[in-house]
Amino acid sequence: MKFFVDSCDIESIKYWFNIGVGEGITTNPLIIKKQGISDVDSHLIKMVAAANGAPVSIQVSGKDRESILKQAKKFASLGENIVIKVPVVDADGKSLLPIIKELSDEGYAINATACMMAPQAIMAAKAGARYVSLFFGRISDQGADPVEQIASVRNWIDEVGSDTEIIVGSIRTVFAITSAAIGRPHICTVTPAILQKCTVHEMSKHTAAEFDNAATKINV
Ligand code: E4P
Numbered sequence: 109m110k111f112f113v114d115s116c117d118i119e120s121i122k123y124w125f126n127i128g129v130g131e132g133i134t135t136n137p138l139i140i141k142k143q144g145i146s147d148v149d150s151h152l153i154k155m156v157a158a159a160n161g162a163p164v165s166i167q168v169s170g171k172d173r174e175s176i177l178k179q180a181k182k183f184a185s186l187g188e189n190i191v192i193k194v195p196v197v198d199a200d201g202k203s204l205l206p207i208i209k210e211l212s213d214e215g216y217a218i219n220a221t222a223c224m225m226a227p228q229a230i231m232a233a234k235a236g237a238r239y240v241s242l243f244f245g246r247i248s249d250q251g252a253d254p255v256e257q258i259a260s261v262r263n264w265i266d267e268v269g270s271d272t273e274i275i276v277g278s279i280r281t282v283f284a285i286t287s288a289a290i291g292r293p294h295i296c297t298v299t300p301a302i303l304q305k306c307t308v309h310e311m312s313k314h315t316a317a318e319f320d321n322a323a324t325k326i327n328v
Pocket residue numbers: 114134135136138221241243245246277278279297
């Protein structure tokens with residue numbers, strides 16, 4: 109399972125890429141707003157540079173087919189390996205699968221995002237999406253089992269030999285990563301704060317202190 113960095117903070121992205129953990133970047137309008145970025149295009153160019161050839165997902169937010177296509181094509185022109193994130197439905201609940209299909213057919217790499225159940229993700233993959241994003245935390249919020257949804261999509265991918273990769277997002281705890289991995293997604297996208305939490309454990313710290321203490325009493 110690969111880790112992507114779910115962030116648009118350049119310093120954090122560089123940190124996780126430099127230590128070999130980060131292998132891609134995902135963002136969404138909430139993340140960009142929280143970071144206080146106003147010029148998205150120029151920030152995207154910086155993210156692409158920090159990613160050093162790895163995929164960078166940027167989300168479209170247009171209201172109709174024309175504006176979504178225009179925005180997607182503009183984003184894609186801003187650098188290499190830009191992946192266009194298209195929600196599987198719009199805010200009115202209208203399916204965006206036709207747009208996912210159209211852009212995929214034209215050769216754009218699409219990350220079909222905001223998938224809450226396996227059939228949505230499988231259909232997006234059939235429409236040509238390069239990635240399908242299942243939202244672990246938001247699926248759990250609805251009382252469903254995200255691991256079951258992830259595993260179901262993975263079974264289908266393996267069965268038909270699809271090239272589509274599953275990204276699990278909406279990771280809010282370290283434990284969610286452990287759980288998500290049971291469903292065998294290809295990628296887990298995680299915020300820098302949760303990635304950081306994965307590196308430390310009180311018992312690891314306690315154990316290191318025990319080792320240090322013992323080391324002061326022996327000749328090493
Ligand atoms: C990543 O691709 C998703 O956009 C992100 O992880 C969603 O996280 P949230 O459910 O915490 O908003």
